[in-house]
Amino acid sequence: MRPAASALIDDERGSVTVLGAFVVAALVGVTVLVVHLGAATAARHRAQTGADLAALAGAGRALLAEPDPCGAARAIGSVNAVRVVDCRVDGSDVSVDVAVSVSLGPFGSREARARARAGPSEADG
Numbered sequence: 001m002r003p004a005a006s007a008l009i010d011d012e013r014g015s016v017t018v019l020g021a022f023v024v025a026a027l028v029g030v031t032v033l034v035v036h037l038g039a040a041t042a043a044r045h046r047a048q049t050g051a052d053l054a055a056l057a058g059a060g061r062a063l064l065a066e067p068d069p070c071g072a073a074r075a076i077g078s079v080n081a082v083r084v085v086d087c088r089v090d091g092s093d094v095s096v097d098v099a100v101s102v103s104l105g106p107f108g109s110r111e112a113r114a115r116a117r118a119g120p121s122e123a124d125g
Contacts, residue, residue: 036104043102043112050082050115051098058087058094062112069094085113093119 058073066072070087073096077084086097095117103109 016089032105036107040102040104040110040112043100044114045083046080047098047100047112047114048116050080050100050112051096052118053077053080054082054084054087054096054098055094055118058089058096059092059120061092062089063120066118070096082114091119093117095099 054073054077058069059078060070061067061072069089070084073087073094074084077096077098082098082100084096085099086095088095095115097113099111099113099114101109102112
C-alpha cells in the first residue's frame with residue numbers, strides 16, 4: 001500500500017484544467033497584442049494619408065502663388081485628424097511632417113509620424 005502523501009502527488013486529476021487556464025491566458029495575451037499592433041498600423045496609415053493630402057493641398061496653393069500654403073496643409077491635416085508638426089515651402093514644393101496619437105492600451109500612448117512632399121515634377125520644368 002502506498003503512503004497517503006505519495007498518492008496525492010501522483011494524482012493528476014485537474015491538471016488539464018490548469019493547463020487549459022494557461023492556454024486561455026496565452027491566447028488572450030496574443031489577441032491583445034495583435035489588436036494593439038493593428039491599431040498602431042492603422043494609425044501609421046492614417047498619418048501617411050493625412051501627410052499626403054496636406055502636402056498636396058499646400059502644393060496646390062503654392063503652385064497658384066496663393067498665400068499661406070502651410071495654412072492649407074494644416075487645415076487639410078486637421079480635417080483628416082492629423083497634426084501638422086512641420087511644414088516647409090520651397091518654391092512650388094511643400095513638405096509636411098504630421099503626427100497622429102494612438103492609444104496602445106496597456107502599452108501606453110504613442111505617436112505615428114509620417115512625411116510627404118508634393119509639387120510639380122522635374123519634367124514639368
